[in-house]
Amino acid sequence: MEETTRAAAVSPNGHREEALTDVSxxxxxxxxxxxxxxxxVRGVARQVQSRIPVADLDERDPDYIRENLPGLWLxxxxxxxxxxxxxxxxxxxxxxxxxxxxxxxxLTPDTGVFTLAFSAYFGVERAFYQLAHNLVLSMPGLSFLRxxxxxAASPENAEKALExxxxxxxxxxxxxxxxxxxxxxxxxxxxxxxxxxxxxxEQKVPIVPVVSIGGQETAIFLSRGETLAxxxxxxxxxxxxxxxISIAPPWGLNIGDMLGHIPxxxxxxxxxxxxxxxxxxxxxxxxxxxxxxxxxxxxxxTLDALAAERQLPFVG
Amino acid sequence: MRVQAQIEVSAPPELVxxxxxxxxxxxxxxxxxxxxxxxxxxxxxxxxxxxxxxxVRSAEVxxxxxxxxxxxxxxxxxxxxxxxxxxxxWRLRERPFGRTHxxxxxxxxxxxxxxLGLVAERVAAPTVQGHLRRSLHQLKRQVxxxQLRALAAERRGKSRVA
Numbered sequence: 001m002e003e004t005t006r007a008a009a010v011s012p013n014g015h016r017e018e019a020l021t022d023v024s025x026x027x028x029x030x031x032x033x034x035x036x037x038x039x040x041v042r043g044v045a046r047q048v049q050s051r052i053p054v055a056d057l058d059e060r061d062p063d064y065i066r067e068n069l070p071g072l073w074l075x076x077x078x079x080x081x082x083x084x085x086x087x088x089x090x091x092x093x094x095x096x097x098x099x100x101x102x103x104x105x106x107l108t109p110d111t112g113v114f115t116l117a118f119s120a121y122f123g124v125e126r127a128f129y130q131l132a133h134n135l136v137l138s139m140p141g142l143s144f145l146r147x148x149x150x151x152a153a154s155p156e157n158a159e160k161a162l163e164x165x166x167x168x169x170x171x172x173x174x175x176x177x178x179x180x181x182x183x184x185x186x187x188x189x190x191x192x193x194x195x196x197x198x199x200x201x202e203q204k205v206p207i208v209p210v211v212s213i214g215g216q217e218t219a220i221f222l223s224r225g226e227t228l229a230x231x232x233x234x235x236x237x238x239x240x241x242x243x244x245i246s247i248a249p250p251w252g253l254n255i256g257d258m259l260g261h262i263p264x265x266x267x268x269x270x271x272x273x274x275x276x277x278x279x280x281x282x283x284x285x286x287x288x289x290x291x292x293x294x295x296x297x298x299x300x301x302t303l304d305a306l307a308a309e310r311q312l313p314f315v316g
Numbered sequence: 317m318r319v320q321a322q323i324e325v326s327a328p329p330e331l332v333x334x335x336x337x338x339x340x341x342x343x344x345x346x347x348x349x350x351x352x353x354x355x356x357x358x359x360x361x362x363x364x365x366x367x368x369x370x371x372v373r374s375a376e377v378x379x380x381x382x383x384x385x386x387x388x389x390x391x392x393x394x395x396x397x398x399x400x401x402x403x404x405x406w407r408l409r410e411r412p413f414g415r416t417h418x419x420x421x422x423x424x425x426x427x428x429x430x431x432l433g434l435v436a437e438r439v440a441a442p443t444v445q446g447h448l449r450r451s452l453h454q455l456k457r458q459v460x461x462x463q464l465r466a467l468a469a470e471r472r473g474k475s476r477v478a
Contacts, residue, residue, distance in 0.1 A: 067428040070436035073375055078439065082374035113374065120375040123398050 042237065057160060060149040062124040068148075069124075072116040079265050080109055080214070081316060084117035086272035092122075095162040095205045096275065099196055101188045101299060102171035102178040103215025105246060106136065106257045110212040113268050114169070115148060127166035131158060133175060135238060155199070162203040169210070172196045179224045179244035179257075185216035186307040188299045190292075197278070197291045206275035209295060211302040213270075217314050218263035219248035225255070267316025269309075271302055317437035320421040321448040325456045327463045329408045329416045333389035335459050336406045339366060345458050347450035348443075350376050362386040365397070370447060372440050378402075401425050418455065420448050 076082035090096060103110055111130060118128055131153040136142060151157045153174075161168045171177070172190040180189055188211075200207050225243035234240040248254045248261035276295065278286055310316055325332055335341055337360050342352040348370045356365035362383055369378040379399015385391055392406040407419040422444065426433050 063428075066426060067430070067433075070426050070429040071432035073373070073377075074432060074436050074439060076375065077373035080374075084374065087376065117375050120377045120399075121369065123379055125398060 059146045061147040064147040065124045076113045080268045082113035084270045087121045089272045089274045096167045097200045098169040100210040102173045110215040129161040130169040179242045182221045208275045209273040213306040214266045214268035217266035219246045221246045266314045318423040319445045322419040323452040325416045327459045329389040345454040348447035
């Protein structure tokens with residue numbers, strides 16, 4: 001899951017996609033004697049890009065969500081001992097931008113726990129979408145996420161969801177934050193990405209911070225592997241700035257986390273903070289940097305408080 | 317899945333009925349309840365609607381419910397309109413010496429949830445059962461306490477007149 005980013009080109013599936021633009025540009029500009037490996041990687045990239053589903057908010061299926069809530073409840077209650085506080089802080093109706101800190105690698109258990117809590121609290125009838133990295137949606141076997149309201153991270157999808165009056169969950173830290181090393185697990189790190197603030201200002205919707213703890217203890221994350229990602233051109237080809245290295249079952253040493261892993265049963269606690277009405281609090285012409293610092297400070301303070309409550313890692 | 321709990325209250329059924337039909341009291345005596353809001357014009361009676369939520373482990377579950385049976389001071393039943401499928405019932409029966417037998421039943425589930433749904437219902441049952449049991453004890457305490465206060469006030473009134 002990740003933040004929406006601005007890009008100029010429009011892809012065939014209706015998204016303004018940095019990666020697709022980069023691939024096409026690279027293909028045009030590349031010399032005819034390019035290496036076999038480069039051509040191979042570019043071919044894989046094209047395959048992956050072609051698998052990214054065309055965005056359709058109507059793919060969210062309330063009946064499917066309802067029928068699967070008991071299974072999700074079992075997972076959240078027994079395996080992750082989930083606890084979600086402050087759902088009453090989310091406005092009862094209307095569009096709202098939920099901004100979360102992102103944890104747990106490519107499998108993000110806190111998203112599951114929050115989706116369950118939100119759907120049970122407000123009912124599956126209330127439209128709720130989550131933005132996800134393109135790669136997540138193009139992975140085989142994960143198409144069911146679209147029925148839960150997961151859509152590819154793009155400015156169009158985010159704008160459309162909010163214009164439709166939905167609640168939208170974004171993770172500005174994206175792949176950068178979700179793969180942070182385990183010793184940084186109690187740190188909110190959006191990597192200075194501020195697109196979510198511009199989105200909230202443009203759409204005139206409140207920001208509701210959602211702070212979670214425990215997700216980054218579901219595997220032992222050792223490194224983001226950003227140098228490795230740069231060397232392998234993953235940034236240009238797949239919009240991946242990281243190639244994470246972790247220790248996780250069943251693989252042991254897990255590089256890339258492309259096949260997922262079995263998350264460790266760490267206790268997950270989520271706290272929803274009161275809504276931030278940007279123009280009411282920061283004036284008619286607000287400073288994006290000031291809002292960013294404010295949101296980060298609020299979320300970090302809450303995460304510190306949740307960390308102080310936690311007596312043992314994993315156990316909670 | 318159906319869970320139920322029962323208790324004997326040392327008060328007449330009318331007093332207990334007054335308590336279980338007053339939506340403003342629910343958050344005071346119902347254990348695990350996090351929301352009980354009136355969403356219909358009429359706050360009580362046949363057709364009254366409430367939005368309710370109950371904390372069951374990792375989630376607050378519930379939804380919109382509607383009163384479908386109203387037989388004072390004996391039976392009150394509701395069924396879900398949205399959210400979790402549920403049917404609840406208060407069953408009050410008069411006993412000798414001004415006592416009342418109170419039974420609280422709750423059936424719940426999610427139609428179409430399959431095997432995981434059945435497992436989840438059974439896993440949730442002890443928590444829901446605990447909420448029901450605690451609710452009845454709190455109901456008993458509050459009704460009996462109110463009756464004592466009412467009797468004491470009556471005695472004070474009589475002694476002043478005398």
